[in-house]
Amino acid sequence: MSLPTLRQILELPPFAGAELLSGHSRLDQVVTWVHVAEVMDAWRFLSGGELLLSTGLELARATPEAQVGYLRALAQAGAHGLALELVQWMREVPAELLQTARLLEFPILVFRSEVRFAELTRAAHERILRPHVARGEEPLLESLLDALIETGRSQGFLERQLGPVLSLPSRPRSTLLSTLEALLASQFNIAETARRLGVRRQSIYYRLEQLQGMLGDLDNVERRLGLWVALELLKR
Template structure:
């Protein structure tokens, strides 16, 4: 009837409410049913009701059209469309109690299925599991198709804690509501690409698995990721999202590896300051090796032997030569570009580079040494 763009709102329960005075008792997510027995044809009161329900973040309004409200007023339709607030009509012949029971039953069954799927997926991803025919059959029950190739995404809510804290008093209900809203946006986008997802919420992340049999897999995955970020930015203002993309997989036993790789891609985004909001594991380069050696004493030794003198100098003299070195190498040793990035004069940068060469006893014309410094800087980011 109206508010089609708000159909991704989550319905948590059905509530029959004729008296607008009970609005303050709503928590959000309810689907409200009315016959209009108290409001009747008072359009101004109905408009006020729709505004207030939208402010309370309810899922939508169902009008049981009949003797009290013969048809939804056009003013209500216009307002609902402007607010993206779903409004439906229910024929008066349909008993509200029957309608309510059907919706509540569907909500309950959906919740049980979701909890079961998430419990199963957490077991697979975060525990050591022996893969068996029983595991495979259960995965197929939740939508896994062994004939398809899959891709894994980890959608990370960067600022979930501060987002909840600034938008409303922190509570589990607010956190859950935000995560569910993000989930619904992801599912809606995946449906648009005709992708059936298997997903699970974990801490500040939503892990998503979907079939990817497209000819241009890379293009499709990038487009899906970009759409997720774009849609969440539009629907949930100020919530910042990053996405890590894992490797493609076919056998269910490779799911865990793909998810862990997506998480590593996210970590690279974080340690490099998130200049981009999407990172593919296939693009993280030498970090792939460094993650494998992360707990190695040899890696720690290389870091200290390569950059130790410069780190000590910075601490002793309150300078930032390590950062200068990092920017200089990142800008391919281009003095002009690096100076602009550091907001300093080119001659100042020349002096710093000469000072770094003296401290580290190196020559930046030696590409092998630059490579060593680049790797050591990346090790430092992983350490910190």
């Protein structure tokens, strides 16, 4: 599988408003995944090659020394970029942080108007998981969805993945399905999910508890993949 470069990620339509402030020489590094990360110790969860998305919620509260330490830790952990939304918590990238990024040639990109992190991660992950295919060859996810439909297995798959939620009345079903999709798109980041859905965090915790009660363990990677495929199947 050919992973996309940061340059190719930035060419995706949802990233059109991004402004690159540093790290221009690193645009040809590959991106392995895109994470929404607000915590200051995000470096602990990285495996290398990630692009991080943040509103700067915690970063804005940190001292200049802590901000520089945060960036250095990301670089040492192998992150390949940091995207900041300069709307609510930060209006400009702190001078010392930007200076350090330029010294390290670490890519920092900014959005100066509100963006939907869910759309950014979805587009990036589709590009990562569904790289350019040979002419005439169908993308893997499309082939999987078509196979489920054509073999008459789509309904059974939906029932196994989402049955209890699908049996709900229209309004709660729609609410929980949209919440589940937002949770999956943000890697279950509660703050980001709440912000994008325009509700309080407590509402997301409550809905997540409902989803777990109906669907069981949502932490398993294979389970999350199955749910993602089911949600895409519902759109067909």
